[in-house]
Amino acid sequence: MPENVNVKICGLTDPADVPAALLAGARTLGFVFFEKSPRHLSLDAAAHMTEAVPEGICKVALTVNADDAALDTLLAAVPFLDMLQLHGSESPARVAEVKARYGLPVMKAVGVADRGDLALLNDYVTVADQLLIDAKPPKDAVLPGGNGLAFDWRLIAGRRWPKPWMLAGGLTAENVGEAIALTGARQVDVSSGVESAPGVKDASLINAFCAAALT
Numbered sequence: 001m002p003e004n005v006n007v008k009i010c011g012l013t014d015p016a017d018v019p020a021a022l023l024a025g026a027r028t029l030g031f032v033f034f035e036k037s038p039r040h041l042s043l044d045a046a047a048h049m050t051e052a053v054p055e056g057i058c059k060v061a062l063t064v065n066a067d068d069a070a071l072d073t074l075l076a077a078v079p080f081l082d083m084l085q086l087h088g089s090e091s092p093a094r095v096a097e098v099k100a101r102y103g104l105p106v107m108k109a110v111g112v113a114d115r116g117d118l119a120l121l122n123d124y125v126t127v128a129d130q131l132l133i134d135a136k137p138p139k140d141a142v143l144p145g146g147n148g149l150a151f152d153w154r155l156i157a158g159r160r161w162p163k164p165w166m167l168a169g170g171l172t173a174e175n176v177g178e179a180i181a182l183t184g185a186r187q188v189d190v191s192s193g194v195e196s197a198p199g200v201k202d203a204s205l206i207n208a209f210c211a212a213a214l215t
């Protein structure tokens with residue numbers, strides 16, 4: 001198993017989640033700004049949680065179809081962010097616009113359920129700095145991600161893109177090793193799989209996940 005896998009722990013809600021993730025070996029931290037999510041953070045809480053994160057750790061803001069006004073407010077209140085994760089139905093043009101307006105790297109999430117969905121990734125490779133390949137949410141889902149659902153990893157086995165990409169969706173300590181082995185992912189993202197309840201991160205689950213991904 002590769003030792004240089006980049007683990008992202010997403011949806012941190014408690015200040016104690018930050019040292020828990022870093023001690024476990026995560027190099028990327030995700031903060032959710034989407035009111036329907038149990039992981040939604042207030043701007044004050046996010047500013048507090050991100051201000052003392054050590055240099056070299058990537059702090060990602062997850063937003064869903066956020067407009068300029070919302071992003072202006074977010075980035076003014078939380079100036080310590082390193083990357084924007086666009087997890088809605090943002091078009092390639094919108095991704096390019098966000099990147100140009102804020103000067104931050106942008107990671108675009110694309111939901112995958114079948115082979116046909118992979119074509120969408122090609123629409124974003126030229127405009128996004130990174131791709132996030134996640135499970136497509138069920139039609140009636142409230143959240144476009146963070147549902148703890150995996151997709152069939154065989155769909156992307158052996159596939160490569162000319163941009164860094166991260167695997168997400170239903171990852172756990174139990175399945176992340178297989179997911180990495182099958183897909184060749186060098187970056188993995190987890191939220192539900194390291195929680196004891198929606199929005200409540202569990203340090204022992206974070207440790208187990210990182211140990212499994214980084215071993």
Ligand SMILES: O=C(O)c1ccccc1N[C@@H]1O[C@H](COP(=O)(O)O)[C@@H](O)[C@H]1O
Pocket residue numbers: 010011030032034037038039062064087132134143144145146147148149168169170171189190191192193
């Ligand atoms: O975590 C959320 O609440 C969330 C809300 C809206 C969009 C995306 C969200 N999470 C992202 O979804 C994937 C997969 O999460 P999970 O491990 O299956 O729970 C991941 O990228 C989260 O960052």
